[in-house]
Amino acid sequence: MDTTLTVNDLQTQFATRAGLVKAVDQVSFSVKRGEIMGLVGESGSGKSMTGYSIMGLIDAPGKIVAGEILLQGSDLRSLPAEAMRKIRGNRIAMIFQDPMMTLNPVLRIDTQMMEAVRAHQDVSRMVAREMSREALVRVGIPSPDERLQAYPHQFSGGMRQRVAIAIALLNQPDLIICDEPTTALDVTIQGQILYEMQKLCRESGTALIWITHDLSVVAGLADTVAVMYAGRIVESGTVQQVLEHPRHPYTHGLIASAPSRNPRGQPLQQIPGMTPSLLNLPEGCAFRTRCAHATVECAQTPQLREVEQRMLRCWHPLRDNVVEAVS
C-alpha cells in the first residue's frame, strides 16, 4: 500500500500577546491509501490545528514553523499560495464539525456543489450538476434532483452533514480530513454516517483523518490512531494495539474515562487535574502533573520512540498487568 500523506515533525505556533503557543509540536504520522486514522485528544490538544495545518488554513498570528507535509511525496509547505488553493477541495478535502454552519445559508445546494466542482475542473454547468447529483446519491440522499434545488435551512442536521460529505467527495480527493463531523449529530445518524464514510473510503481508496474526542468512534471506524496531548502525539499505532493495550498513562486514562467501561454503581473514572494551558506547559512531559506514574525523570522531555509495535512518548510505559489492575 502506498502512502497518501506523511507528516514529519510538524510544528505550528501562535505568537499571542500572552506568549508563544505551541499548538502543534513535533507531530509525525502517516496515512496510507484507503486507510482511516483517528486523531484523538481533548479540546485544545492541537488535533484540529493539525488538520488546519495540513490544509494550509492557519491564519495569523499562527504559523507553521517547521516540519514537512508530504502529499504523495510532494511537500505542501513549499507550494506557493495559489498552488495550495488548487489542492484544497481537490486533492485534500475537509469536513467540519457543525453541519448547521458549514453550508452557506443564502445559496442553494446546487450552486454550492457546482462551484466546488468548477473551482477545480474545467467542465460545463450541466456536467457539474450531474456530478453533484451523483455525489448526493452516493451519500444516500433521497430524491437528489429535488434536494439540489433546496436551501440549507430545508435540511436536517444529518442531511446537511451528508451534503457536506458529498461536497468533499466531488473532486475525488486523495485525503479527507474530518474535524469531528459527527459530534453534533444523534448517535443513530452518527452510525449511518460512519458506515457511509467507511464504505466510501474502502471503495475509492481515499485516505481519511478522523479528528474526534470520541474513542468509541475511533474504535469502530479507524485502522490506526494517534493520541494527542498538549500539542504532541503521545501514542500512535494500530487501533487494536493502542486501544486494547495502551502503554501511555494518558491513553489509558482516556479509555478508562469512557462511562460505558465503568462497572455499574461505581463512581466514574476520571483523569485528575485539568488540561494544562498551552501557554504554561509543565517542563518535560506535559502530562506528568496529572500522571500517577510520574518520576523526576519526567521533567525531561520524552522522545517519540517505538515500543511494542507503536510510537510512544513516555518514560514509563504501562504494562498490561498494570492496565488490568487499574481498570
Next chain:
Amino acid sequence: MEPTPARNMAETPWQRFVRNFFGSRIATAGFVLLALIVLAAIFAPVISPQNPYDLAKLDVMDSRLEPGQASVDGSMTYLLGTDDQGRDMLSAILYGIRISVMVGVLSTVIALSLGLTLGLLAGYAGGRIEAFIMRVADIQLSFPPILIALILLALTGRGIDKIVIALVAVQWAYYARTTRSAALVERKKEYIEAATALGLSPLRIMFRHLLPNCLPPLIVVAALQVASAISLEATLSFLGLGLPITEPSLGLLIANGFQYLLSGKYWISVFPGIALLATVVTINLVADQLRDVLNPRLQTQ
C-alpha cells in the same frame, strides 16, 4: 432516512418577506405613497400640465398666481399656483421630484457599489488593507457631510454629474463601515472557512459567499441614505451650490420662492417643501420597516 420536511416549504423567502413587510399599516401607507411619488417622477413629462423648462410656454403675465387661479389667456388652471416667471408649480414640482429622486438614487447606487467593495475588501483581507480603508473612512466621517459636499462643489462647479460625485464622496464611507462590520461577523463563520477549504478563489468567496450574507443591513442603510442624499442635494441646491437653474430640483424651487415667503406668496416655497418632506418621510418609513423585517433579532416569529 426521510428528508425532514422544511418549515413553510410552500412559502418562499420572498413571500415571507412580502407578508412581513406589509404587516404594518404605516409602512404599507408609506410604501404606496412612495410608489406614487416615484411613478409621478418617472412619468413627469407625461402627466405635467406644462413643460416647466420650455421658456416659450411661460407667460410673465401669469407670474406669482395663487393656487387654483386660471392663466391670463384662460388656457389652463394652475392648481398649485405659479412662480415669479409664471411657471406652473405643479409641473415644476413633478420635474423637481424627478431630478431629486434621480440624483438620490444614482448617487446611492454608485456610493453603495464603491463602499461595499471597499468594506468587503477590508473585512475579508484585514491587516493593513483594512486599516488603510477604515482610517480613510474615519477621517471622511469626522467631517460634516455638508462641508465636504460644499468644498467639492465649490471646486468643481455645478451640474448633475458633479453633485452626484459630491454625494458619493460623502456617502461611500457609511457603506464601507456597514459592510465591513457585517463582513467581520460573517467571515468568522464556518461556511467561509469551508469555502476556503474548497479552494475557491478569494474574489469568489468575497462576492459570492460573503456579500449576500452582508446584504440585509446594507439594504437598510442604502434606503435611509437615499433619503439623506435627497435632503443633502436639496440643501446644496437651496444654498445655490447644487444643480444649475436649468435643472431645478426641489431645493432650488424652495430657494426660488424663499424671498416671497414673507409677502404672503407661500405656495412657491411651501409646495415644493411639502413634496420634499413627503419623499423623504416615505422613504424613511419604508426603510424603517425594511430594518424591522430584515433584522433577524427583531423578528417576532
